[in-house]
Amino acid sequence: AQKVTQAQTEISVVEKEDVTLDCVYETRDTTYYLFWYKQPPSGELVFLIRRNSFDEQNEISGRYSWNFQKSTSSFNFTITASQVVDSAVYFCALSLSGGSYIPTFGRGTSLIVHP
Amino acid sequence: NAGVTQTPKFRILKIGQSMTLQCTQDMNHNYMYWYRQDPGMGLKLIYYSVGAGITDKGEVPNGYNVSRSTTEDFPLRLELAAPSQTSVYFCASSYSVDTQYFGPGTRLTVL
Numbered sequence: 167a168q169k170v171t172q173a174q175t176e177i178s179v180v181e182k183e184d185v186t187l188d189c190v191y192e193t194r195d196t197t198y199y200l201f202w203y204k205q206p207p208s209g210e211l212v213f214l215i216r217r218n219s220f221d222e223q224n225e226i227s228g229r230y231s232w233n234f235q236k237s238t239s240s241f242n243f244t245i246t247a248s249q250v251v252d253s254a255v256y257f258c259a260l261s262l263s264g265g266s267y268i269p270t271f272g273r274g275t276s277l278i279v280h281p
Numbered sequence: 282n283a284g285v286t287q288t289p290k291f292r293i294l295k296i297g298q299s300m301t302l303q304c305t306q307d308m309n310h311n312y313m314y315w316y317r318q319d320p321g322m323g324l325k326l327i328y329y330s331v332g333a334g335i336t337d338k339g340e341v342p343n344g345y346n347v348s349r350s351t352t353e354d355f356p357l358r359l360e361l362a363a364p365s366q367t368s369v370y371f372c373a374s375s376y377s378v379d380t381q382y383f384g385p386g387t388r389l390t391v392l
Contacts, residue, residue, distance in 0.1 A: 199379075201380065201381075203381075203383075209369065209385070209386055210383065210385050210386065211371060211373075211383035212383075213380045213381070213382070216379070216380050257323065257324070259381075268314075268326060268329060268339070269381065271323050271324045272323060273322065273323040274322075274323050
């Protein structure tokens with residue numbers, strides 16, 4: 167069975183600091199997908215990124231970047247120059263390519279950015 | 282495209298009452314899911330469906346029922362509501378293993 171661990175329950179930073187949210191996953195499958203979702207205080211869940219297991223290229227989108235390392239089974243998310251609007255709960259998730267596609271979510275990391 | 286819509290947004294039930302949470306998607310996705318999110322917790326899968334007429338249990342199905350008569354709709358039925366079912370309920374849909382698109386959620390309180 168697969169598992170996603172987000173060991174950081176809550177992170178508190180001051181605006182403009184860089185912050186990294188950790189995600190460690192476990193699966194025996196060789197083909198899988200990893201996701202990050204954001205849940206702002208308003209409550210909706212917003213998709214941020216998807217990565218498949220064959221693509222270890224790091225991704226950058228504005229102030230957001232993702233570091234996927236199969237060797238350590240990690241898919242970490244970094245926010246550069248954090249802003250108050252980044253305050254949210256961030257979820258990492260894993261889906262296998264075969265079977266019923268039921269994703270496994272981590273428990274989430276609550277990020278609080280203080281002005 | 283409206284994406285995934287859920288109704289109602291809020292609901293208060295008395296213990297023992299029943300209700301149906303509605304979920305509709307207009308993206309022609311085969312896969313649909315129901316999750317619950319308790320305060321400060323992650324998402325727990327209640328039921329899912331891989332297509333019209335096919336449903337299966339997730340991690341926490343007790344006290345709930347679902348049906349999937351069309352591709353678009355995936356209602357969640359609560360029978361004999363209990364305080365333990367107080368939660369925020371999210372419906373989601375996806376095209377196979379692709380990104381899940383979530384509805385805005387239904388906040389349910391059982392008193």
